[in-house]
Amino acid sequence: MRPFVYERPTSVSSAVDIATHADTGQSPPTAANTQFIAGGTNLADYMRLGVAQPERLIDLNTLVEPALRQIRIEDDAIRFGALVRMSEAADNGDVRRRCPLLAESLQFAASGQLRNMASLGGNVLQRTRCEYFRETSWPCNKREPGSGCAAMEGFNRQHAVLGTSDACIAAYHGDFAQALIALGATVDIEGQQGRRTLAFAKLHRRPGETPNIETDLAADELITAIEVPLAPWSSRSRYLKIRDRESYAFALASAAVALDMDGERVRSARIALGGVATVPWRASAAEDTLKGKVLDEAAARAAADVAFADAKPREHNAFKIPLGKRTLVRALLETRDMKG
Amino acid sequence: MSEAKIASGLSRRMFMTASVSAVAAMPLVNSSKSADQPTSAKPAGPRDLSAVSMRINKQPYNLALDNRTSLLDALRDHVGLTGTKKGCDHGQCGACTVLVDGKRVLSCLSFAIMNQGREITTVEGLVSTDGELHPVQQAFVDHDAFQCGYCTPGQIMSAIGCINEGHAGSEDDIREYMSGNLCRCAAYPNIVAAIVQARDEIRRA
Numbered sequence: 001m002r003p004f005v006y007e008r009p010t011s012v013s014s015a016v017d018i019a020t021h022a023d024t025g026q027s028p029p030t031a032a033n034t035q036f037i038a039g040g041t042n043l044a045d046y047m048r049l050g051v052a053q054p055e056r057l058i059d060l061n062t063l064v065e066p067a068l069r070q071i072r073i074e075d076d077a078i079r080f081g082a083l084v085r086m087s088e089a090a091d092n093g094d095v096r097r098r099c100p101l102l103a104e105s106l107q108f109a110a111s112g113q114l115r116n117m118a119s120l121g122g123n124v125l126q127r128t129r130c131e132y133f134r135e136t137s138w139p140c141n142k143r144e145p146g147s148g149c150a151a152m153e154g155f156n157r158q159h160a161v162l163g164t165s166d167a168c169i170a171a172y173h174g175d176f177a178q179a180l181i182a183l184g185a186t187v188d189i190e191g192q193q194g195r196r197t198l199a200f201a202k203l204h205r206r207p208g209e210t211p212n213i214e215t216d217l218a219a220d221e222l223i224t225a226i227e228v229p230l231a232p233w234s235s236r237s238r239y240l241k242i243r244d245r246e247s248y249a250f251a252l253a254s255a256a257v258a259l260d261m262d263g264e265r266v267r268s269a270r271i272a273l274g275g276v277a278t279v280p281w282r283a284s285a286a287e288d289t290l291k292g293k294v295l296d297e298a299a300a301r302a303a304a305d306v307a308f309a310d311a312k313p314r315e316h317n318a319f320k321i322p323l324g325k326r327t328l329v330r331a332l333l334e335t336r337d338m339k340g
Numbered sequence: 341m342s343e344a345k346i347a348s349g350l351s352r353r354m355f356m357t358a359s360v361s362a363v364a365a366m367p368l369v370n371s372s373k374s375a376d377q378p379t380s381a382k383p384a385g386p387r388d389l390s391a392v393s394m395r396i397n398k399q400p401y402n403l404a405l406d407n408r409t410s411l412l413d414a415l416r417d418h419v420g421l422t423g424t425k426k427g428c429d430h431g432q433c434g435a436c437t438v439l440v441d442g443k444r445v446l447s448c449l450s451f452a453i454m455n456q457g458r459e460i461t462t463v464e465g466l467v468s469t470d471g472e473l474h475p476v477q478q479a480f481v482d483h484d485a486f487q488c489g490y491c492t493p494g495q496i497m498s499a500i501g502c503i504n505e506g507h508a509g510s511e512d513d514i515r516e517y518m519s520g521n522l523c524r525c526a527a528y529p530n531i532v533a534a535i536v537q538a539r540d541e542i543r544r545a
Contacts (some may be wrong), residue, residue: 001408003408005407044451045431045449048429048430061454111520112501112517112519116443116445117445117449
């Protein structure tokens with residue numbers, strides 16, 4: 001591991017200052033010499049593997065702003081400070097009651113130990129687990145732009161079928177992000193240029209020709225809060241995650257679903273898909289097909305077909321298309337049967 | 341390099357020896373350095389050792405560590421507490437589980453320096469002063485909840501966290517909330533039985 005300088009700022013503004021002055025303005029932030037660290041579960045691993053080689057770490061756990069560690073339940077929104085740990089959000093009774101999808105997406109991610117460590121702000125920024133990204137001896141356009149993609153013709157069973165490009169097919173493996181994009185969350189960001197609020201759907205960037213640019217963030221910018229609006233569909237919501245083993249594994253396919261029902265008919269549906277796409281993936285076209293329909297198995301299947309209409313399989317991951325569809329059908333029907 | 345002088349005149353090797361003995365509350369090199377030198381001194385470089393104070397099994401420790409040192413390596417190689425095991429060193433197996441401020445975490449993915457001021461509990465800190473095993477330790481013995489034993493300290497620390505969190509309600513809950521601890525001998529049924537026993541005993545206490 002590359003030696004690094006360690007900094008302990010006490011305020012968000014001082015953390016941003018350090019990142020601003022320490023860095024040479026390199027883009028993207030994942031390649032910057034200075035990195036923020038909170039739980040460290042992703043960054044420490046990637047530093048040990050040589051994938052990340054920062055020369056300066058800014059510890060966010062010494063920041064004193066109380067809001068960073070609070071979960072606030074308001075009439076029309078749930079607001080999470082960025083340093084809230086995954087386990088704290090997953091175990092919060094109000095979160096579970098008001099929006100089961102949020103709690104379940106956290107509860108079925110990682111392990112008890114990792115959930116105690118990982119912050120919500122860091123969780124949504126976790127980087128892909130693509131084996132060719134993790135092992136630095138392979139070519140990888142995300143890790144080393146222009147070097148090629150070993151996954152294209154390699155062992156790509158876990159890779160994405162949606163949102164891929166000729167440069168990268170690495171999957172986004174997070175679960176919480178699927179809940180956030182389905183529910184129309186926003187993130188508060190603070191940086192040298194000031195504060196801004198960004199739709200969660202705009203945080204991650206599809207790989208395109210530049211898979212090394214993963215988010216809309218600048219190197220000096222820090223997520224300070226995540227806000228999830230509460231709406232008629234929040235309480236009738238769930239997260240279904242399908243894995244190679246029952247627990248402690250990344251999703252092969254997952255579905256985040258929230259429904260606003262008018263009797264048997266769908267007033268509004270919110271759908272996101274995990275394990276199958278390069279970024280957190282909102283299935284808007286599938287949502288549209290359900291609007292005003294009676295949600296039976298045929299309608300759910302039609303929506304699932306639409307959701308995967310543009311899927312592009314590689315040699316080993318074609319199974320994700322039928323698996324992803326069945327996962328979504330089951331999630332839709334199980335959510336329908338919940339009490340709203 | 342191994343004999344390079346560091347601030348107070350101790351050699352690196354002498355310092356490492358002092359660090360390993362980890363005398364409780366003894367101010368070591370870096371803390372005295374920071375006390376003696378004004379803060380306007382040149383900023384720390386990436387290869388400078390950093391002072392870290394934490395309580396480990398109720399004893400205070402002042403260590404001087406490379407910033408890259410994981411909490412796991414600090415415990416094993418600098419403090420001499422080898423009960424905590426290194427399995428994968430990548431947060432995938434749970435063998436390195438310890439409690440930090442009462443919560444179970446993976447010591448391999450935690451930089452030691454980020455644990456400044458924290459209370460660490462390892463498997464060595466569980467036995468009571470009169471030598472009685474912790475209820476979870478005793479339950480692992482009673483149920484033969486291991487074969488090779490390498491994952492056991494991590495399993496025990498994780499089980500304590502799991503019970504304290506209130507996630508050991510049913511056997512299904514135990515399997516779900518203990519899934520971050522792998523046992524390649526597959527002693528899982530016995531581990532679940534041990535946690536059920538320990539949970540009930542802790543509840544009664």
